[in-house]
Amino acid sequence: MGRTSDARQKILGAARSLIEGRGYSALGVAEICKAAGVPKGSFYYFFESKEALALAVVDEHWAVQRRDWEGALGGDAAPLQRLRGLLEQTEAGQRAVQDDCGTVSGCLFGNLTLELSNQTEPVRGRLQEIFDAQVDMVEAVVAEARDSGEVTVGDTREAARAVVAQIEGQVMFAKLYNSTRHLSPLWDNCRALLGVTAS
Amino acid sequence: MGRTSDARQKILGAARSLIEGRGYSALGVAEICKAAGVPKGSFYYFFESKEALALAVVDEHWAVQRRDWEGALGGDAAPLQRLRGLLEQTEAGQRAVQDDCGTVSGCLFGNLTLELSNQTEPVRGRLQEIFDAQVDMVEAVVAEARDSGEVTVGDTREAARAVVAQIEGQVMFAKLYNSTRHLSPLWDNCRALLGVTAS
Numbered sequence: 510m511g512r513t514s515d516a517r518q519k520i521l522g523a524a525r526s527l528i529e530g531r532g533y534s535a536l537g538v539a540e541i542c543k544a545a546g547v548p549k550g551s552f553y554y555f556f557e558s559k560e561a562l563a564l565a566v567v568d569e570h571w572a573v574q575r576r577d578w579e580g581a582l583g584g585d586a587a588p589l590q591r592l593r594g595l596l597e598q599t600e601a602g603q604r605a606v607q608d609d610c611g612t613v614s615g616c617l618f619g620n621l622t623l624e625l626s627n628q629t630e631p632v633r634g635r636l637q638e639i640f641d642a643q644v645d646m647v648e649a650v651v652a653e654a655r656d657s658g659e660v661t662v663g664d665t666r667e668a669a670r671a672v673v674a675q676i677e678g679q680v681m682f683a684k685l686y687n688s689t690r691h692l693s694p695l696w697d698n699c700r701a702l703l704g705v706t707a708s
Numbered sequence: 709m710g711r712t713s714d715a716r717q718k719i720l721g722a723a724r725s726l727i728e729g730r731g732y733s734a735l736g737v738a739e740i741c742k743a744a745g746v747p748k749g750s751f752y753y754f755f756e757s758k759e760a761l762a763l764a765v766v767d768e769h770w771a772v773q774r775r776d777w778e779g780a781l782g783g784d785a786a787p788l789q790r791l792r793g794l795l796e797q798t799e800a801g802q803r804a805v806q807d808d809c810g811t812v813s814g815c816l817f818g819n820l821t822l823e824l825s826n827q828t829e830p831v832r833g834r835l836q837e838i839f840d841a842q843v844d845m846v847e848a849v850v851a852e853a854r855d856s857g858e859v860t861v862g863d864t865r866e867a868a869r870a871v872v873a874q875i876e877g878q879v880m881f882a883k884l885y886n887s888t889r890h891l892s893p894l895w896d897n898c899r900a901l902l903g904v905t906a907s
Contacts, residue, residue: 532823534734612826622884623819624731627811636884670890671897674877681876682869685821685835691869698870702900 517555519545525566529614532624533563560629563621567632570617571639577602582646588653589660589705592672593696595647599676600692603683615684619677644669651703661704671702716754718744724765728813731823732762759828762820766831769816770838776801781845787852788859788904791871792895794846798875799891802882814883818876843868850902860903870901 523545527536538559542549556562581595606614618639626633648669654660662668675698682691722744726735737758741748755761780794805813817838824831847868853859861867874897881890 531827532731532733534731614826615822619880620822622880623814623822626883626886627813628730633884633886640881640884667893667896670881671874671878671893671900674881674897675870675874676877677880678873678875678877679870681818681821682839682873684825685832685839687825687832694866694870697866698873698901701870701903702897704900 516545516547516551519547520552520555520562521565521569524562525570525617528563528566528621529617533559533621534624534628560631563625563629563632564635567618567621567635567639575642578643578646582650587659588650588657589700589703592647592650592654592699596676596692596695596699599680600689600695603680603692604689607687607689613683613687613689616677616680619680640673643673647672654703659706661706662702668703672699675699675702715744715746715750718746719751719754719761720764720768723761724769724816727762727765727820728816732758732820733823733827759830762824762828762831763834766817766820766834766838774841777842777845781849786858787849787856788899788902791846791849791853791898795875795891795894795898798879799888799894802879802891803888806886806888812883812886812888815876815879818879839872842872846871853902858905860905861901867902871898874898874901 520541524536524541527541527544536559538552539549541562542552552562556565577598578595581598582591584591586594603613603615606612618636621632622636622640626636644666648665651660651662651665651669651672655662655665660668676695679691679695679698683689719740723735723740726740726743735758737751738748740761741751751761755764776797777794780797781790783790785793802812802814805811817835820831821835821839825835826832843865847864850859850861850864850868850871854861854864859867875894878890878894878897882888
């Protein structure tokens with residue numbers, strides 16, 4: 510069992526890394542298995558299709574990112590400070606990948622959304638759930654901030670959606686210019702989107 | 709010459725359509741030529757590589773979109789009304805594609821940015837130039853609006869970048885949910901980002 514689960518993790522890790530670098534569509538199962546160092550025959554023991562692998566990569570990445578988001582947006586700090594923490598964590602995460610491999614990899618979910626939405630409905634559905642969950646989490650913090658008079662925004666759902674859209678747009682620029690400096694204005698931009706009252 | 713240029717346009721049109729539907733990486737030259745209805749041998753008469761084709765698709769799309777953006781952002785209307793016109797035009801364009809082919813195709817430049825930035829430097833460079841030009845155009849309007857006291861924003865460059873990031877983020881959501889309703893809040897969100905003073 511130890512070796513079995515090890516092979517599955519190796520395939521997932523290799524697929525995640527290859528998808529981040531070159532996208533999903535151009536990858537072949539043989540290439541993924543070679544990068545993972547596992548026999549090609551074992552792929553279909555763990556995944557019934559390449560699409561099933563894509564879903565598993567997405568799920569695994571979200572399990573980690575959800576914990577990070579919950580960590581940043583939970584806790585006892587004032588709601589806007591928690592939101593700021595999330596933005597700083599996002600910037601630090603992109604910078605860490607750049608330091609490690611030389612390029613800003615962007616957001617795996619954003620990358621796959623633009624590449625796969627119109628190709629595979631199961632992946633589209635999973636990505637919808639993830640972005641819905643992200644907007645839920647941001648909205649809870651925005652609603653708290655509104656209740657305490659820190660923001661003036663009317664529709665907390667649309668405001669939270671605008672914040673996540675701003676993150677995705679600026680992360681896209683960070684990838685395009687291979688520079689995390691595009692993430693520095695995120696906090697000021699989100700303050701403006703939320704109509705933050707205090708300076 | 710008439711037939712020659714016709715074949716080139718057929719290849720460009722087929723490539724644009726295939727790239728919008730399935731991305732660039734998974735496409736082969738044979739498939740593009742088949743969709744274009746031209747002999748495979750003729751591809752390399754017009755394009756020295758698949759990358760050269762990608763650049764030509766990007767250039768052709770930008771030539772059209774630049775005129776659209778200049779049309780919306782130029783003219784005699786008040787600066788913020790011109791910006792609003794651009795956002796409405798963006799929404800209408802995505803809706804027209806959806807009406808035509810059933811799916812929101814998103815932004816070709818955003819799609820290729822996330823797919824190709826870390827794979828081909830010439831495409832990355834061209835996409836950087838295009839987004840820089842978009843930010844330039846929006847910034848000119850924002851600066852006008854600031855001069856006339858309609859917006860309170862400090863850094864017009866960052867504000868314009870935030871507007872383009874917001875467009876890209878919401879267009880991504882429109883593609884993900886296959887719904888252009890995500891583009892309706894763009895104007896309110898951009899008003900907030902710019903610190904619009906009037907109601």
